[in-house]
Amino acid sequence: MQSGNIDFGYAFTWAWGNYWTAIRDYRPQFIRSIEYAGIATVIALVVSYPVAYWIAFRGGRWKNLLLLVIIAPFFVTYLIRTLAWETILADHGFVVHTLQNLHLVSSGGRLLATGTAVVAGITYNFLPFMALPLYVSLEQIDPRLIEAAEDLYANKIRAFLRVTFPLSLPGVVAGTLLTFIPAAGDFINAQLLGGPQNHMIGNVIQSKFLELSDYPAAASMSFILMGAILAFVAIYALVVGTEQLTGTAL
Amino acid sequence: MSAVAAERAPAKRSVAASIWRFVRRHVLTVYSLLFFIYLLLPIAVVVLFSFNNPPGKFNYTWSGFTWNNWRYWNGPPGIQSAIFLSLQIALIASLVATALGAMIALALVRYRFRFRAATNILIFLPLSTPEIVLGASLLTLFLNFTFVPFGRVTILIAHVMFCVSFAVVTVKARLIGFDRHLEEAAMDLGANELKTFQKVTLPLIMPAVLAAFLLCFAISVDDFVVTYFVAGSSVTFPVYVWGAARVGAPAQVNVIGTAIFLIAISGALANVLIQMRREKHA
Numbered sequence: 001m002q003s004g005n006i007d008f009g010y011a012f013t014w015a016w017g018n019y020w021t022a023i024r025d026y027r028p029q030f031i032r033s034i035e036y037a038g039i040a041t042v043i044a045l046v047v048s049y050p051v052a053y054w055i056a057f058r059g060g061r062w063k064n065l066l067l068l069v070i071i072a073p074f075f076v077t078y079l080i081r082t083l084a085w086e087t088i089l090a091d092h093g094f095v096v097h098t099l100q101n102l103h104l105v106s107s108g109g110r111l112l113a114t115g116t117a118v119v120a121g122i123t124y125n126f127l128p129f130m131a132l133p134l135y136v137s138l139e140q141i142d143p144r145l146i147e148a149a150e151d152l153y154a155n156k157i158r159a160f161l162r163v164t165f166p167l168s169l170p171g172v173v174a175g176t177l178l179t180f181i182p183a184a185g186d187f188i189n190a191q192l193l194g195g196p197q198n199h200m201i202g203n204v205i206q207s208k209f210l211e212l213s214d215y216p217a218a219a220s221m222s223f224i225l226m227g228a229i230l231a232f233v234a235i236y237a238l239v240v241g242t243e244q245l246t247g248t249a250l
Numbered sequence: 251m252s253a254v255a256a257e258r259a260p261a262k263r264s265v266a267a268s269i270w271r272f273v274r275r276h277v278l279t280v281y282s283l284l285f286f287i288y289l290l291l292p293i294a295v296v297v298l299f300s301f302n303n304p305p306g307k308f309n310y311t312w313s314g315f316t317w318n319n320w321r322y323w324n325g326p327p328g329i330q331s332a333i334f335l336s337l338q339i340a341l342i343a344s345l346v347a348t349a350l351g352a353m354i355a356l357a358l359v360r361y362r363f364r365f366r367a368a369t370n371i372l373i374f375l376p377l378s379t380p381e382i383v384l385g386a387s388l389l390t391l392f393l394n395f396t397f398v399p400f401g402r403v404t405i406l407i408a409h410v411m412f413c414v415s416f417a418v419v420t421v422k423a424r425l426i427g428f429d430r431h432l433e434e435a436a437m438d439l440g441a442n443e444l445k446t447f448q449k450v451t452l453p454l455i456m457p458a459v460l461a462a463f464l465l466c467f468a469i470s471v472d473d474f475v476v477t478y479f480v481a482g483s484s485v486t487f488p489v490y491v492w493g494a495a496r497v498g499a500p501a502q503v504n505v506i507g508t509a510i511f512l513i514a515i516s517g518a519l520a521n522v523l524i525q526m527r528r529e530k531h532a
Contacts, residue, residue, distance in 0.1 A: 047285065054282040061529065064522045068515075069286050075514040076293055077472055079491045080507035083499055084292035087299060092311060127289065177378075185380025188474070192495060202382045209386055209479065215393065222386040226379065233378075 019220045026204055026221065033200040034228070036115070036190075037183035040122040044130040044179050045172065047123070052134035052171075053164075057143065070131050078125065082192050085121050086112065089193065113195035121189035129178040137171025138164075173240050181229055201225055293511065300504035319501040323509075326500045332490035333506060336471050339402065339486065343409035344466035350410070351417020351466075352459050358418070359425040376415045384412060385479030392480060400482025408480045409473065413466040420465060424458030468514065 023030070055066045073081055088095055089111040096111055111117045141164060149159040187202030201221060208218035273280050303316035324330035358369060376384060388408050392398055398407075432454070436446040452459075474488035481489055491503050 050278055051282045051285045054278045058278070061526060064525060066286075068518055068522050069289065071518075072293060072515060073289055074468075074472075075511045075518070076296055077474075077488060077491065077507050077510065079474055079488055079495065080296055080503060081292050083491070083495055083503070084295040084299075087295055088292065090311070124288075124292070181378060182380055185382040187382060202380075205382055205386055206478075209389060215390065218386060219390055222383045226383045229380065 019224065021217065021220075023224065026201065029199055029201045029204050030224070030228070032198070033184050033202065033225070034232075036119050036122060036198075036200060037180050037186075040119050040126065040183050041130070041176050041180045043119070043123045044127050045134075045176060048127055048131040048175075049134055052131050052138055056135055056138035056141075063139075067132070067135065070135075071128050073124070074128060079188065079192075081125065082121055082188055085117075085124065086192055089117050089120075112193060113198070115194065115198050118190050118194040118198045118200075121193045122183050122186060125186075125189065126179045126183055129182070130175040133174035133178060134168065134171040137168045137174075141167045169240070173236075176236070177233060180232070184229055185225060296504050296511070297508045300501060300508045302501050302504075304501060319505045323502050323505045326494070326502050328485060329487075329490060329500075329502055329506070332485045332487045335402070335484060336487040339405055339409060340467045340470035343406055343413055343470045344463050346406075347410045347413030347466045348417045348459060348463045351414045351462055352421045352455070354414065355418045355421035355425055359422055359428075373415050373418050376412045377419070381473075381475035382479075384408075385476040388476065389479045400480065401484040404480040404482065405477055405484060405486065408476050409470045412473075412476065413470060416465050416469060417462040420462040421455060421458045424455050428454065471510070 051070075055063055055070075059066050076084075087093065090096070091110050091112060099111070145167070146159050146163055149163045150156070154162060184200075185202050187200060187206050190198050190200045190203050202225075205218050205221050205225070208214045208221070299312070300319055301315050301317070302312055303314035303318070304311075319325075354369070354373065357363070358366065358373075385408075388404075388411070392400060392404050398404055432450055433446050436450045437443075441449065472488065474492060477486050478489055478492065485493070487506065491499060494500060494503060
């Protein structure tokens with residue numbers, strides 16, 4: 001809520017206008033951040049749930065080793081990991097060529113500098129945050145509960161939907177939050193894998209702070225981001241909470 | 251392998267069928283293996299391209315094997331000092347953060363005091379805030395603290411700040427299952443508080459303290475976003491990579507990435523294997 005500029009110094013003037021300007025001028029970036037982070041979170045959940053399930057129920061004595069594989073990406077510096085994806089998805093790389101041959105990407109098409117690449121990068125980078133909480137909550141489920149459901153003539157799918165999945169909900173909630181929160185503020189994937197049209201709110205905050213020295217605008221934007229995330233978390237907790245309540249009522 | 255395949259060529263269909271049957275029966279296993287390949291693919295690329303011999307500045311396409319990047323790992327100007335700065339900051343920040351975090355954890359678990367709930371929330375806050383918001387707030391803070399010059403000191407303060415939270419959470423988890431009777435026994439046997447702490451409490455929480463230290467070190471070395479905001483003109487290794495990425499990162503970046511990965515993964519692997527062996531014997 002400061003006004004002024006770098007030359008004259010900043011005075012604290014309760015400049016609420018910063019917030020209106022931030023929302024008015026950067027609405028697309030805000031929406032894109034929530035959108036990309038949301039898609040990445042859902043994909044991460046769908047992709048890693050079966051693996052977490054597999055490790056929890058079929059891992060046996062290899063469990064710890066398999067978990068180590070899950071967190072292995074964390075042992076490579078975040079930026080270097082993302083640069084590796086830049087190499088993989090590069091215009092002359094085999095991924096683009098394969099997709100072109102399958103006509104999933106037009107012959108002159110590319111993956112870099114698209115929203116797909118950014119979402120893929122975010123999904124990859126935060127996958128362990130999703131997989132680990134899922135594993136923890138699935139691992140705690142007593143297999144006898146599932147057997148009991150099957151004894152009571154539930155088929156495999158029903159047993160999963162009525163017993164396994166509801167019991168793993170705490171892991172789903174934790175994983176979604178742990179993935180969504182950092183993903184919404186991320187700017188590295190959008191910068192390295194996307195083009196200017198894929199910039200997220202993190203990119204705007206970063207450039208306002210460090211390149212344009214427009215501190216008041218940047219500060220109000222990071223506050224809006226945090227407020228939006230808090231609001232999202234509160235709504236999410238409310239929805240999931242009530243759903244769990246109705247689940248037990250049934 | 252190919253000879254066997256050629257011999258069985260007439261039976262190819264049944265082989266394909268049996269593979270298909272195997273895949274169908276073990277859908278989950280096959281899927282998980284594919285998932286692991288996906289997870290490890292970028293790591294393989296990082297390792298592979300550390301041996302690349304790129305003709306120009308761009309290390310994006312494979313153009314030949316060489317050991318030179320490893321031999322001249324500090325070739326690109328600035329990379330060596332960036333690594334040393336990262337290691338130095340990580341070491342100091344994790345020592346300070348672990349010491350503070352262990353004490354905070356002890357206080358939070360053992361005592362009921364006025365602002366206990368508030369402290370708990372404050373500790374949790376950095377863990378649940380996007381890094382960019384943390385970085386931005388710290389930058390704004392330091393901008394108003396004109397007496398602290400941007401650089402090593404501001405990076406250290408920032409790293410200690412977010413590492414403390416991780417240290418507290420790690421040590422707290424161990425303290426919650428802690429048997430207080432052991433301390434009482436030591437006191438009954440005539441040890442004073444300090445002696446009890448030295449001989450009983452500290453050795454018992456040592457694994458957690460060590461884990462907290464390693465965690466803090468790993469997070470600090472790898473941190474880019476917050477560091478980038480408060481670094482001023484100082485260059486840590488991730489900041490160096492970011493700068494280099496804009497003009498084409500040299501292959502030495504992959505060398506360092508691979509080296510960090512190998513050191514960390516071999517430590518973790520040894521730990522897991524020792525655990526597995528212990529479980530087998532138990």
